[in-house]
Amino acid sequence: MNDSAAQPDATVRLADYRPPAWRVRRVELVFDLAVDATVVTARLHLQCERDEPLHLDGEELELLDISLDGRALAATEYRLDARGLTIPGARDGSMLETRVRIAPAQNTALSGLYLSGSHDSGFLLTQCEAQGFRRITFFPDRPDVLAQYTVTLRADAARFPVLLAGGGPDGTGTLPDGRRWARFVDPYPKPSYLFALVAGHLEKIERAYRTAEGREVSLRIYAEADAIDGCGYAMDALERAMRWDERVYGRNYDLAIFNVVATHDFNMGAMENKGLNIFNAKYLLADPETTTDDEYRHIEAVIAHEYFHNWSGNRITCRDWFQLSLKEGFTVFREQQFCADMQSAALQRIDEVGTLRRVQFPEDAGPLAHPVRPAEYTAIDNFYTATVYEKGAELVRMLAGRLGALRFRRGTDLYFTRHDGQAATIEDLLAALGEANDLDLSPYLAWYAQAGTPCVTAQGDYDASTRRYTLTLAQQTAPTAGQPEKSPLPIPVRLALFACDGRRLPLHLQGEPASVGDECVLELTQREQRFVFTDVDARPVPSLLRGFSAPVQWQYACSPRELALLLRYESEGYDRWNAGQQLAAAAYDALHAGAQDRSALDAWCATLADLFEADTAQLDPALLADMLAAPSAIELGARHDPLDPERVHAAREAIEDALAIRLGEVLPARYHALRQSESGALDAPAQARRRLQGRVLALLLRADPPFGAALAMKQYEQAQTMTDRLAALAALVRAGAAQAEQALHDFRARYDGKPLVLDKWFALQAQAPTREALARVQLLADDPAFSLHNPNRVQALLGAFARGNPVGFHRPDGAGYHYIADRLIEIDALNPQNAARLAKAFESWHRLEPQRRAAALLALREIESHSGMSRDLADILARMRD
Numbered sequence: 027m028n029d030s031a032a033q034p035d036a037t038v039r040l041a042d043y044r045p046p047a048w049r050v051r052r053v054e055l056v057f058d059l060a061v062d063a064t065v066v067t068a069r070l071h072l073q074c075e076r077d078e079p080l081h082l083d084g085e086e087l088e089l090l091d092i093s094l095d096g097r098a099l100a101a102t103e104y105r106l107d108a109r110g111l112t113i114p115g116a117r118d119g120s121m122l123e124t125r126v127r128i129a130p131a132q133n134t135a136l137s138g139l140y141l142s143g144s145h146d147s148g149f150l151l152t153q154c155e156a157q158g159f160r161r162i163t164f165f166p167d168r169p170d171v172l173a174q175y176t177v178t179l180r181a182d183a184a185r186f187p188v189l190l191a192g193g194g195p196d197g198t199g200t201l202p203d204g205r206r207w208a209r210f211v212d213p214y215p216k217p218s219y220l221f222a223l224v225a226g227h228l229e230k231i232e233r234a235y236r237t238a239e240g241r242e243v244s245l246r247i248y249a250e251a252d253a254i255d256g257c258g259y260a261m262d263a264l265e266r267a268m269r270w271d272e273r274v275y276g277r278n279y280d281l282a283i284f285n286v287v288a289t290h291d292f293n294m295g296a297m298e299n300k301g302l303n304i305f306n307a308k309y310l311l312a313d314p315e316t317t318t319d320d321e322y323r324h325i326e327a328v329i330a331h332e333y334f335h336n337w338s339g340n341r342i343t344c345r346d347w348f349q350l351s352l353k354e355g356f357t358v359f360r361e362q363q364f365c366a367d368m369q370s371a372a373l374q375r376i377d378e379v380g381t382l383r384r385v386q387f388p389e390d391a392g393p394l395a396h397p398v399r400p401a402e403y404t405a406i407d408n409f410y411t412a413t414v415y416e417k418g419a420e421l422v423r424m425l426a427g428r429l430g431a432l433r434f435r436r437g438t439d440l441y442f443t444r445h446d447g448q449a450a451t452i453e454d455l456l457a458a459l460g461e462a463n464d465l466d467l468s469p470y471l472a473w474y475a476q477a478g479t480p481c482v483t484a485q486g487d488y489d490a491s492t493r494r495y496t497l498t499l500a501q502q503t504a505p506t507a508g509q510p511e512k513s514p515l516p517i518p519v520r521l522a523l524f525a526c527d528g529r530r531l532p533l534h535l536q537g538e539p540a541s542v543g544d545e546c547v548l549e550l551t552q553r554e555q556r557f558v559f560t561d562v563d564a565r566p567v568p569s570l571l572r573g574f575s576a577p578v579q580w581q582y583a584c585s586p587r588e589l590a591l592l593l594r595y596e597s598e599g600y601d602r603w604n605a606g607q608q609l610a611a612a613a614y615d616a617l618h619a620g621a622q623d624r625s626a627l628d629a630w631c632a633t634l635a636d637l638f639e640a641d642t643a644q645l646d647p648a649l650l651a652d653m654l655a656a657p658s659a660i661e662l663g664a665r666h667d668p669l670d671p672e673r674v675h676a677a678r679e680a681i682e683d684a685l686a687i688r689l690g691e692v693l694p695a696r697y698h699a700l701r702q703s704e705s706g707a708l709d710a711p712a713q714a715r716r717r718l719q720g721r722v723l724a725l726l727l728r729a730d731p732p733f734g735a736a737l738a739m740k741q742y743e744q745a746q747t748m749t750d751r752l753a754a755l756a757a758l759v760r761a762g763a764a765q766a767e768q769a770l771h772d773f774r775a776r777y778d779g780k781p782l783v784l785d786k787w788f789a790l791q792a793q794a795p796t797r798e799a800l801a802r803v804q805l806l807a808d809d810p811a812f813s814l815h816n817p818n819r820v821q822a823l824l825g826a827f828a829r830g831n832p833v834g835f836h837r838p839d840g841a842g843y844h845y846i847a848d849r850l851i852e853i854d855a856l857n858p859q860n861a862a863r864l865a866k867a868f869e870s871w872h873r874l875e876p877q878r879r880a881a882a883l884l885a886l887r888e889i890e891s892h893s894g895m896s897r898d899l900a901d902i903l904a905r906m907r908d
């Protein structure tokens with residue numbers, strides 16, 4: 027009955043969901059660990075829910091033994107194929123035992139059990155989300171099968187001195203053959219995707235923590251010996267995250283040990299395995315010499331994110347993978363709230379909205395668009411997307427905003443208690459949030475089901491005779507793949523009205539008895555609605571969608587003068603920044619159209635110059651730094667079809683050049699003043715100051731290239747922090763300054779042997795906006811520090827090039843596309859997830875101008891014609907071409 031022929035890839039549909047026919051209540055796993063061949067023995071205590079043959083998932087497993095209720099099965103008593111094992115004779119209460127062999131050292135996909143580092147001294151670890159557990163043993167590998175895990179690790183003590191698995195330790199000892207064993211029991215039933223083990227040479231740092239409920243917890247962070255000194259910052263961040271979750275959500279940690287492990291070989295950012303989080307070293311290791319300010323923030327965010335999953339993800343998990351945003355959207359939102367509390371809330375929001383516009387909006391507008399809760403998939407690994415994560419977080423934010431902080435907390439309390447220990451759905455979350463507050467939040471479910479970014483248009487009319495201001499809001503969502511018709515969604519529009527002297531006006535909304543204060547939230551639920559404000563003295567300037575109150579695109583025919591007013595007077599940092607971005611975008615539109623009208627550009631430059639020159643004591647230097655940048659080329663490029671990325675880049679350059687020239691004379695003095703107070707400190711004011719200094723330096727290189735380059739070189743050489751050194755290097759490389767080569771050479775030598783630092787060096791060069799960058803990337807791919815096996819290296823060099831170089835990747839001759847296509851085929855043979863992620867760089871190919879579009883299509887065809895493509899990559903290509 028054995029048949030190993032691959033089956034065609036099936037589409038899985040949400041509508042077809044059925045609870046599992048078989049459950050596993052308890053599982054005992056024994057691992058005989060070795061790098062080349064590990065043997066996994068699994069005992070599954072089965073429970074039959076429906077009269078169907080038992081099917082277990084399993085991939086790339088060599089079956090050694092199989093027995094049911096203590097009796098070895100003959101080959102005729104089970105069916106084995108490339109996807110799994112079917113055992114018709116299993117009964118309710120049966121105990122199935124399988125023994126399989128797997129090959130960790132050959133596992134280049136980094137899913138399942140694999141080796142991090144070298145054969146002789148690296149360590150073994152697992153990654154099971156979403157479907158890696160089936161590469162370890164035969165199991166119903168779906169998130170709604172919750173089992174209690176007992177895990178025994180057996181290994182040579184010299185080669186694997188540290189043995190870890192989730193849950194709590196339950197004894198260690200020595201086997202008759204001299205190997206060591208260690209057992210772990212996890213008292214919390216969990217889905218297989220949260221299983222984890224780690225084994226090898228690792229050092230640890232440890233800290234005692236007492237939860238608000240009084241539980242003593244040992245926090246332990248593990249890393250290889252050369253990295254252990256870099257774990258202290260992550261430990262501090264972990265403690266902050268734990269306290270925050272106790273305080274803000276009333277959530278405490280629930281085991282005696284919380285382990286965190288850093289690896290250099292990881293497909294994603296990190297993983298929330300129960301009691302044993304595993305981190306990409308990039309999001310854990312930090313030291314003052316090599317970590318930038320931005321990286322410190324990312325580390326804190328990812329540490330918090332994984333920790334928060336212990337409740338939003340682990341204690342309450344997902345019923346099926348369609349519900350992925352139940353844990354991810356909610357956890358990203360919790361992470362964002364935490365980060366906003368730890369640093370400037372305005373900067374945090376700017377970052378979030380920037381990511382949404384640069385990454386999620388293009389996804390939502392292209393062939394890969396999918397709802398936050400997709401209706402179907404063929405490769406679930408491809409749905410760890412900005413839509414599920416970041417748009418998902420925006421949806422939770424809307425719900426939280428609708429309820430207000432206290433009622434939201436009441437709702438999450440109900441959700442956590444009602445569904446503790448369960449595999450839940452998005453309906454469950456919305457029901458709990460609503461029921462706790464006697465509200466029906468079900469209209470928001472439509473947001474989870476509908477792909478595409480709604481576009482809201484606003485039209486304001488002022489009638490001086492009646493002193494009324496009428497705001498007409500309308501929404502419309504363009505069709506996306508498989509969803510030609512779109513429904514209106516509930517869209518909260520936060521707004522304020524400004525008088526022309528910058529004052530915020532009291533708002534009297536028709537139909538409301540009294541003033542609603544100087545800010546209100548309009549609920550747009552229809553395709554078009556009208557809102558009338560009364561007692562308005564003069565034509566106001568509306569500030570719409572304040573705080574980015576809904577994940578929508580916005581169209582409001584604001585004059586440059588009105589936007590400049592908001593840029594000058596908005597009291598909220600995010601909205602002020604956003605007004606500047608809209609103004610710069612208007613300047614871009616004029617340039618793009620070849621119009622002579624420079625009013626938007628002039629207004630942007632002049633207002634920023636005023637703000638820059640004025641006493642800035644009231645303006646956070648970091649906020650000012652962000653205000654001094656134009657929107658990204660991706661955002662600008664999304665404004666007009668067809669897309670010529672080189673032309674977009676040139677227009678963006680012209681906009682920033684104009685600002686630099688306008689600021690010209692005041693830049694050097696400000697630069698020197700900022701530089702003089704540099705102490706290398708890591709506190710928020712020091713970071714904010716460095717951010718502004720970096721921005722001013724970049725502008726200086728535009729305003730006066732030789733002078734700016736000399737300053738940058740000096741900053742590069744004398745830098746006390748990586749933030750300063752990298753900002754100087756980046757400015758030199760972007761500007762194509764003569765000194766860039768020397769600095770790059772120095773950097774390479776200075777940080778030899780430090781892969782995370784060299785990733786920044788790879789990325790900077792890959793993003794240098796010239797057509798020649800391709801040749802540079804080709805050369806760098808031969809650098810001994812580069813490897814196609816390592817996801818961080820691939821993203822740093824090839825990802826940065828394909829996603830972040832509008833000129834080099836999008837060369838009109840197609841050479842950039844062709845080069846990436848070739849690498850994609852190579853990477854796919856090693857690591858399908860990594861290849862699929864890189865392939866998304868082509869997601870906007872259909873919008874390209876004809877010559878590039880033809881070239882991109884050719885490159886895509888070249889990949890498609892390659893035989894033996896992975897399911898992950900095939901899925902991305904098929905959806906991009908539909």
Ligand code: 0A1
Nearest residue numbers: 155156293294296297298410
């Ligand atoms: N759940 C993790 C992310 C993650 C997802 C998939 C992975 O392998 C395919 C690994 C990690 C998180 O949200 O942090």
Ligand code: ZN
Nearest residue numbers: 331335354357
């Ligand atoms: Zn997550």
